[in-house]
Amino acid sequence: MNAKEISLEEGKVKPVVDHLNDLLANYHIYYQKVRGCHWNIKGQNFFTLHLKFEELYTAALTTIDELAERILTLGKSPYSTFHDYIEKSAIKEIQTIGLKDTKMVKAVIEDLAVLISKEREILDITAEAGDDGSNDMVNRFMQFNEKNTWMLRSFVNED
Numbered sequence: 001m002n003a004k005e006i007s008l009e010e011g012k013v014k015p016v017v018d019h020l021n022d023l024l025a026n027y028h029i030y031y032q033k034v035r036g037c038h039w040n041i042k043g044q045n046f047f048t049l050h051l052k053f054e055e056l057y058t059a060a061l062t063t064i065d066e067l068a069e070r071i072l073t074l075g076k077s078p079y080s081t082f083h084d085y086i087e088k089s090a091i092k093e094i095q096t097i098g099l100k101d102t103k104m105v106k107a108v109i110e111d112l113a114v115l116i117s118k119e120r121e122i123l124d125i126t127a128e129a130g131d132d133g134s135n136d137m138v139n140r141f142m143q144f145n146e147k148n149t150w151m152l153r154s155f156v157n158e159d
């Protein structure tokens with residue numbers, strides 16, 4: 001299967017796939033970080049943040065699967081090893097054991113900024129390639145991340 005079978009130009013799809021794969025790697029590292037926050041959260045915000053982190057990593061899991069399957073739909077292979085994820089991701093792992101609750105939230109806000117910036121770049125690339133399917137999908141991810149940035153920033157009381 002190649003991009004031609006869904007009426008897209010093979011050459012134009014290459015940068016889309018490369019960027020979707022890069023985003024996939026970033027989401028994997030982000031996913032595990034948020035999962036670590038969910039496990040290791042302590043203190044009076046436990047019940048609020050334990051639940052919020054679960055909502056975020058559950059959404060990330062769906063996003064990861066959608067990204068990988070979009071790459072396959074475009075006729076290419078998604079990165080599938082942690083070796084690749086760690087090597088390619090701009091988002092880096094952190095130790096969440098013993099991390100203060102507000103520091104966890106700030107770490108997640110920072111990662112969301114990276115994801116949003118990458119997603120905004122992909123919107124341009126997919127528009128250029130005429131790939132409305134990827135464009136629409138990534139736009140949804142970005143809007144979810146934007147909204148959660150607002151909520152998490154409100155939680156830590158930052159403008």
Ligand SMILES: [Fe+2]
Pocket residue numbers: 038054
């Ligand atoms: Fe859990």
